[in-house]
Amino acid sequence: MARIEFSGRFEAGARTNLVPGASYLGFGCHSCAADIAALDAPGAQDGVEISGRGSFHLQCPRCGAADDYPIAEMRLWEAATAMPGG
């Protein structure tokens, strides 16, 4: 299992061209609940343990809401389609 530790505050652009079937790390939008992809997560099929005290500032590609997302809310998912939030 991969381990990733974040510390600090990250300004990240949400990924907008997703590869169906690929794994991403990101957050659920606080406004519309769409998946916001912050990072590629290649090789994460074995699972990934996320720790740290940082946060990401992200803008949702679907509804446009920008917010701070603490690392504790980060999750791993597999993109079903190439559309962000799809």
Ligand SMILES: [Zn+2]
């Ligand atoms: Zn949204």
